[in-house]
Amino acid sequence: MSVAVVLFTADLRLHDHPPLHAAVASADEVVPLFVRDPAVDRAGFAAPNRLAFLADCLTDLDAGLRERGGRLVVRHGDTVTEVCAVARETGAGEVHVAAGHSAFARAREDRLRRALAADGRQLRVHDAVTSVVPPGDVTPQGSDHFAVFTPYHRRWSGVPLRAPLPAPRTVRVPPGLRSDEPPARASVAGVSPAVATGGEREGRGRLRAWISQDLDAYEDRHDDLAGDATSRLSPYLHFGAVSATEAVHLARTRGGPGADAFVRQLCWRDFHQQVLAARPRAAVEDYRPRNDRWRRGAEAEEDLRAWCEGRTGYPVVDAALRQLAHEGWMHNRGRLLTASFLSKTLYLDWREGARHFSGLLVDGDVANNQLNWQWVAGTGTDSRPHRVLNPVLQGRRYDPDGAYVRRWVPELAALPGASVHEPWKLKGADRAAYDYPDPMVDLSEGLARFRRARGRN
Numbered sequence: 001m002s003v004a005v006v007l008f009t010a011d012l013r014l015h016d017h018p019p020l021h022a023a024v025a026s027a028d029e030v031v032p033l034f035v036r037d038p039a040v041d042r043a044g045f046a047a048p049n050r051l052a053f054l055a056d057c058l059t060d061l062d063a064g065l066r067e068r069g070g071r072l073v074v075r076h077g078d079t080v081t082e083v084c085a086v087a088r089e090t091g092a093g094e095v096h097v098a099a100g101h102s103a104f105a106r107a108r109e110d111r112l113r114r115a116l117a118a119d120g121r122q123l124r125v126h127d128a129v130t131s132v133v134p135p136g137d138v139t140p141q142g143s144d145h146f147a148v149f150t151p152y153h154r155r156w157s158g159v160p161l162r163a164p165l166p167a168p169r170t171v172r173v174p175p176g177l178r179s180d181e182p183p184a185r186a187s188v189a190g191v192s193p194a195v196a197t198g199g200e201r202e203g204r205g206r207l208r209a210w211i212s213q214d215l216d217a218y219e220d221r222h223d224d225l226a227g228d229a230t231s232r233l234s235p236y237l238h239f240g241a242v243s244a245t246e247a248v249h250l251a252r253t254r255g256g257p258g259a260d261a262f263v264r265q266l267c268w269r270d271f272h273q274q275v276l277a278a279r280p281r282a283a284v285e286d287y288r289p290r291n292d293r294w295r296r297g298a299e300a301e302e303d304l305r306a307w308c309e310g311r312t313g314y315p316v317v318d319a320a321l322r323q324l325a326h327e328g329w330m331h332n333r334g335r336l337l338t339a340s341f342l343s344k345t346l347y348l349d350w351r352e353g354a355r356h357f358s359g360l361l362v363d364g365d366v367a368n369n370q371l372n373w374q375w376v377a378g379t380g381t382d383s384r385p386h387r388v389l390n391p392v393l394q395g396r397r398y399d400p401d402g403a404y405v406r407r408w409v410p411e412l413a414a415l416p417g418a419s420v421h422e423p424w425k426l427k428g429a430d431r432a433a434y435d436y437p438d439p440m441v442d443l444s445e446g447l448a449r450f451r452r453a454r455g456r457n
Contacts, residue, residue: 070170073178
């Protein structure tokens, strides 16, 4: 009997899964394989919140496969070594995998291709599994990638998409194949209190409910901090528990301004992936250097600690950072505000902020985390690299009644309305009644310092 291996990576689902679909169609038996590789930890990709969500995803994937007569095979060790071992044990002639776009994923893919070829086996790499449009499929004249989002979005929007694939009805796995126990969320220490439940079943339920109930209002409400009107699908997209391609199809079928705005956000994911695929050093180096001399020393380190802990003295910034610590997720408007405050108002290296986010975000994707940070810091693809977001004005605009701040900064809960955004304006005993720090920096001073540093005076 012919056997094929499907290596699951950042595509932990059964629906719309091209590698699994191809393997089931071409082989009598299929080995659905996930390798827990210590190299992921050493590369800094493992964090408690993501490990907990990953455990949920693997448990759900195994359950879905068992419903179809199969099971998930889990191994621990070097991915290439374990995949080759499973292929030898089963006599598999092909290994199917989704194309990866980070330097880490591409290096792993190259090693795996060489090792399998040495054994007389073939690696089949499938595009458009973790992205809608694969990096390199659309490029501007004279360059290997788009450096500006708007022209990329125009080209991306015109690309014909493949139709979403159904989940297989049956998956036959070779009998007797050894498998380690899938990791369990309960075994992961240091998980934030309110990390969402992972898995395809949960993700697809959220996607369909949100498309039918909330998508229409997305264009008007996506920046509403207190309203929490975004899809919250980013963790499921990061782990591939939800297909971005299927999400685009569902949104476009629904249609309207909300769908257009949502699809535009999915395009941003692909935009950042194609930038990182072309410029892998952008994960750690400025994409467009500004000759920044970021603040260093004891005072800068104390400012960074205060920012991480959500005690900057600016309520909307602190609220967003506390949401991150509690949920492993942050509203997109909050991400913009906190990143601008760190990199421009405090003039601290964007890499420090990206590292803090990566340690907590369930959706801590290298391309989107690092390149969004660079976009805000002005070292990335933003066409207005020196813009600075004012947290007071932004708080009044996107949290006009202060409900978001009061939710996450309970020490200010008694302050009414928009006054919660400027507690330092209280006087005497009124101010003393609130155990909340004064602003760590005057906004005008922070702006002047940033402009001097960038030569914008």
